[in-house]
Amino acid sequence: MEIGITGGGIAGLTTAIALKRTGIQAVVYEAAPEIKAVGAGIGLAANAMKGFQKLGIDQAIMQEGRLLDALVIKDERGRLITKTDTLASSKKYGADNFTIHRARLHQVLMSYLDAAAVHTNKRLLHFERNGDKVHLHFADGSQGSVDYLIAADGIHSPVRQKLLPNVSTRYAGYTCWRAVIDYPTDHLREASETWGPNGRFGVVPLKDNKLYWYACVKAKENDLQYKNYTVEDLLQNFGSYHHPIPEVLQNTKTEQLIWNDIADLSPLPQYAFDTILLIGDAAHATTPNMGQGACQAIEDAVILADTIKKAPSLLDAFKEFERLRMARTQYIVKQSRLIGEVAQLQNKLIGGLRNSLMRALPASAQQKQLDKVLGVEF
Numbered sequence: 456m457e458i459g460i461t462g463g464g465i466a467g468l469t470t471a472i473a474l475k476r477t478g479i480q481a482v483v484y485e486a487a488p489e490i491k492a493v494g495a496g497i498g499l500a501a502n503a504m505k506g507f508q509k510l511g512i513d514q515a516i517m518q519e520g521r522l523l524d525a526l527v528i529k530d531e532r533g534r535l536i537t538k539t540d541t542l543a544s545s546k547k548y549g550a551d552n553f554t555i556h557r558a559r560l561h562q563v564l565m566s567y568l569d570a571a572a573v574h575t576n577k578r579l580l581h582f583e584r585n586g587d588k589v590h591l592h593f594a595d596g597s598q599g600s601v602d603y604l605i606a607a608d609g610i611h612s613p614v615r616q617k618l619l620p621n622v623s624t625r626y627a628g629y630t631c632w633r634a635v636i637d638y639p640t641d642h643l644r645e646a647s648e649t650w651g652p653n654g655r656f657g658v659v660p661l662k663d664n665k666l667y668w669y670a671c672v673k674a675k676e677n678d679l680q681y682k683n684y685t686v687e688d689l690l691q692n693f694g695s696y697h698h699p700i701p702e703v704l705q706n707t708k709t710e711q712l713i714w715n716d717i718a719d720l721s722p723l724p725q726y727a728f729d730t731i732l733l734i735g736d737a738a739h740a741t742t743p744n745m746g747q748g749a750c751q752a753i754e755d756a757v758i759l760a761d762t763i764k765k766a767p768s769l770l771d772a773f774k775e776f777e778r779l780r781m782a783r784t785q786y787i788v789k790q791s792r793l794i795g796e797v798a799q800l801q802n803k804l805i806g807g808l809r810n811s812l813m814r815a816l817p818a819s820a821q822q823k824q825l826d827k828v829l830g831v832e833f
C-alpha cells in the first residue's frame with residue numbers, strides 16, 4: 456500500500472511522522488527545492504503540544520521553543536484589554552503553550568523522518584485516478600503513482616482545486632507584515648497583541664533573544680503599495696504605539712519583512728474523496744487570529760493516524776477522519792474570522808467601545824472558548 460502526501464509543511468511532515476508511528480511509511484512530495492519554513496514565528500498552543508506529546512516528539516520541540524506565561528491584548532497606549540494566563544491553562548489542558556521559530560519546528564519534524572521519505576522539487580501539477588491508483592504529475596516532468604493521496608499542499612492546494620473547483624479562498628480584509636529579529640527577550644514573559652486605530656501589532660518572544668512580530672492593517676486585496684512597504688512606512692503607521700513597538704520596528708531591516716494578505720477558505724462540503732483526503736490548510740485554512748491553523752494541522756495528523764489504526768480500511772479511515780474533523784476545524788475558521796473583524800476595527804470611537812466591552816467580558820466567556828479549543832482529547 457503506497458501513501459503519498461503532497462506538501463511538506465507542518466501538516467504533511469507531522470502526518471508522515473504520525474503514520475510512521477503506526478508502521479506506515481508514506482512519501483512526502485514537496486514543491487520547494489528544500490524543506491524550509493516560509494514565515495516567521497508560530498504559536499503552538501496546548502492542543503498542538505498535546506498532539507506532539509502523543510507522537511512522542513514534544514520534548515524536542517519544547518527544547519527549541521519558548522514557554523510563555525500569558526497572552527495579553529492591549530490598546531495603543533499599552534493599557535490592558537484582556538489577559539489569558541497560559542501557564543494556568545497549561546495545567547488544565549495537560550500541555551504548555553509554546554512559541555517557536557518556524558524554521559526550527561521544520562528542522563525538528565524533519566529529524567524524525569528518513570530522508571528517503573521526503574522528495575523535494577516535486578510540485579504536483581495535476582493528478583488523475585486510474586483504476587485503484589492515483590497518478591501524480593509533477594512540474595519537473597516526472598510522474599508517480601500511489602494507492603492513497605493525502606493532500607497537505609496548503610491553502611492553494613491544486614488537489615482541492617481539482618476536486619472542488621467552486622470552492623475559493625476568501626480575503627479577510629487586512630494585510631500583514633511579519634519578521635523575526637534579534638532583540639533581547641529574556642525579560643519578556645508574555646506575548647502581546649495591540650489593537651489600535653492604525654491597526655494591530657503583535658509581539659511574540661522566541662528562544663535565544665529572537666523576537667517575532669506581526670502587524671496587520673485594513674487594506675484592499677493585493678494592494679501593491681503595501682508590497683513595497685518599508686520599515687520606515689511601518690514606523691510612520693505604528694510609531695505612536697506603546698513601547699516596545701517603535702523600538703522593535705527600529706530593530707528591523709526592510710529586507711526582513713514578509714508581507715502577505717490574510718485569507719481563509721470557505722467551508723468545504725467534504726474532506727474525503729475515496730482514496731484522496733484533504734488535510735491542514737488544504738482543507739480548512741483559517742485566518743491567524745486564534746493562532747490555530749498549524750495547531751489544527753497537527754491535530755489532523757494525530758487523529759488521522761489514530762483513525763487509520765482503528766478503521767477496517769483506509770477508505771473508512773478517511774471518511775471517519777472527515778466526520779471527526781469537519782465541525783471542529785470549520786468552527787475555528789468561523790470564530791477566527793470573527794475575531795479578526797473585531798480586532799481589526801480601526802475606527803477610534805468604535806475601537807474604544809470594543810475595548811470597554813472586552814474589558815467587561817466575564818472571564819467565564821473566555822474560559823469557555825479556551826476549553827473548546829485547547830481542551831482536546833486524543
Ligand SMILES: Cc1cc2nc3c(=O)[nH]c(=O)nc-3n(C[C@H](O)[C@H](O)[C@H](O)COP(=O)(O)OP(=O)(O)OC[C@H]3O[C@@H](n4cnc5c(N)ncnc54)[C@H](O)[C@@H]3O)c2cc1C
Binds near residue numbers: 463669743746
Ligand atoms: C500571518 C500568519 C500567522 C500564523 N500564525 C499561526 C500561529 O501562531 N499558530 C498556528 O497554529 N498557525 C498559525 N498560522 C497558520 C499556519 O501557518 C498554517 O495553518 C499552517 O502553516 C498550515 O500548514 P500546512 O502544512 O497545512 O500548509 P502550508 O504551511 O501552506 O504548507 C503547504 C506545503 O505544501 C507545499 N506545496 C504547495 N503546493 C504544492 C504542490 N503543488 N505540490 C507539492 N507541494 C506543494 C508548499 O511548498 C508547502 O511546503 C499563521 C498563518 C499566517 C498567515
